[in-house]
Amino acid sequence: xxxxxxxxxxxxxxxxxxxxxxxxxxxxxxxxxxxxxxxxxxxxxxxxxxxxxxxxxxxxxxxxxxxxxxxxxxxxxxxxxxxxxxxxxxxxxxxxxxxxxxxxxxxxxxxxxxxxxxxxxxxxxxxxxxxxxxxxxxxxxxxxxxxxxxxxxxxxxxxxxxxxxxxxxxxxxxxxxxxxxxxxxxxxxxxxxxxxxxxxxxxxxxxxx
Amino acid sequence: xxxxxxxxxxxxxxxxxxxxxxxxxxxxxxxxxxxxxxxxxxxxxxxxxxxxxxxxxxxxxxxxxxxxxxxxxxxxxxxxxxxxxxxxxxxxxxxxxxxxxxxxxxxxxxxxxxxxxxxxxxxxxxxxxxxxxxxxxxxxxxxxxxxxxxxxxxxxxxxxxxxxxxxxxxxxxxxxxxxxxxxxxxxxxx
Numbered sequence: 206x207x208x209x210x211x212x213x214x215x216x217x218x219x220x221x222x223x224x225x226x227x228x229x230x231x232x233x234x235x236x237x238x239x240x241x242x243x244x245x246x247x248x249x250x251x252x253x254x255x256x257x258x259x260x261x262x263x264x265x266x267x268x269x270x271x272x273x274x275x276x277x278x279x280x281x282x283x284x285x286x287x288x289x290x291x292x293x294x295x296x297x298x299x300x301x302x303x304x305x306x307x308x309x310x311x312x313x314x315x316x317x318x319x320x321x322x323x324x325x326x327x328x329x330x331x332x333x334x335x336x337x338x339x340x341x342x343x344x345x346x347x348x349x350x351x352x353x354x355x356x357x358x359x360x361x362x363x364x365x366x367x368x369x370x371x372x373x374x375x376x377x378x379x380x381x382x383x384x385x386x387x388x389x390x391x392x393x394x395x396x397x398x399x400x401x402x403x404x405x406x407x408x409x410x411x412x413x414x
Numbered sequence: 415x416x417x418x419x420x421x422x423x424x425x426x427x428x429x430x431x432x433x434x435x436x437x438x439x440x441x442x443x444x445x446x447x448x449x450x451x452x453x454x455x456x457x458x459x460x461x462x463x464x465x466x467x468x469x470x471x472x473x474x475x476x477x478x479x480x481x482x483x484x485x486x487x488x489x490x491x492x493x494x495x496x497x498x499x500x501x502x503x504x505x506x507x508x509x510x511x512x513x514x515x516x517x518x519x520x521x522x523x524x525x526x527x528x529x530x531x532x533x534x535x536x537x538x539x540x541x542x543x544x545x546x547x548x549x550x551x552x553x554x555x556x557x558x559x560x561x562x563x564x565x566x567x568x569x570x571x572x573x574x575x576x577x578x579x580x581x582x583x584x585x586x587x588x589x590x591x592x593x594x595x596x597x598x599x600x601x602x603x604x
Contacts, residue, residue: 262499265539269498391501395444399512400501406513408498408542
């Protein structure tokens with residue numbers, strides 16, 4: 206039997222499409238899910254593209270939650286960096302988020318949960334990649350926290366901060382991911398957007414709309 | 415898709431297919447998905463893609479004729495609810511099933527289609543809720559198939575209302591394994 210050393214090799218040319226250049230930034234609305242609410246048994250990856258998730262289903266009675274940051278640079282601070290590993294290198298992902306509110310309900314229903322919870326987030330890139338020949342739109346939705354989970358590494362409120370309007374500055378971090386980027390894409394962009402929207406549908410018995 | 419959006423979409427398709435040189439090949443996948451989804455809801459009959467060259471064009475014209483006469487479309491959902499994140503893909507040309515287009519007929523059609531592939535959608539928990547009259551809906555579905563196979567002409571489905579599905583989901587019931595043969599004492603669900 207051949208030895209498997211998990212050789213890390215590149216397998217395609219590094220080229221850019223000058224008519225389809227990458228665009229920076231994220232849209233104003235993302236989805237955040239409690240990681241335990243995801244039915245990992247039903248996650249399906251594309252058979253030939255390991256960085257593409259085609260199916261992501263919540264457990265019965267569970268839903269994701271919309272996070273809206275209506276600023277000029279929503280979710281600023283979101284990105285990926287190289288992480289050191291004792292054995293293998295990894296990727297650390299961060300999700301930056303401003304919660305422009307501070308009241309008893311926000312603290313009870315959101316901030317307290319962010320304090321010690323583990324989360325998965327789906328953001329919508331401004332770069333949709335609609336001009337590519339095959340699978341246009343597959344760059345639209347990107348998932349953070351699917352492998353290790355996002356946990357809070359910054360949770361602060363400054364009553365006089367002009368940057369946060371006295372709201373909460375939140376940074377969620379996933380350390381030790383083995384995949385540089387995971388995208389949500391099912392068949393085409395319309396189907397994928399439906400899947401994205403379906404994650405936050407109200408569940409019976411409350412939970413908010 | 416709300417009723418108004420349906421009307422606009424149908425009108426735009428009719429305008430395109432009425433062009434003398436229009437062909438099915440000119441229709442996009444989204445256009446064809448629209449036909450698969452809404453033809454049954456307007457006509458009360460299932461749309462089967464056969465070997466005809468202008469099936470979709472004919473279907474669109476027929477939908478328009480019937481809709482202009484009845485002004486009704488079946489949007490009824492008696493209580494089906496998919497789990498969040500579930501988007502089902504038909505392998506029989508019925509498009510996708512999601513929370514956006516979930517009606518009694520489409521839900522039953524998908525449940526039956528998947529059952530024929532030995533996939534029990536209810537057992538897998540793909541549905542968060544099914545309506546109390548689930549058994550009746552299954553029977554009615556098979557009865558309709560049988561009627562169509564026998565060439566029985568049916569009046570277009572007249573829905574009690576034409577609003578989006580708003581029925582609150584009921585508890586998930588133990589799925590009933592169904593065979594293709596409907597009961598003799600079938601009764602309609604409407």
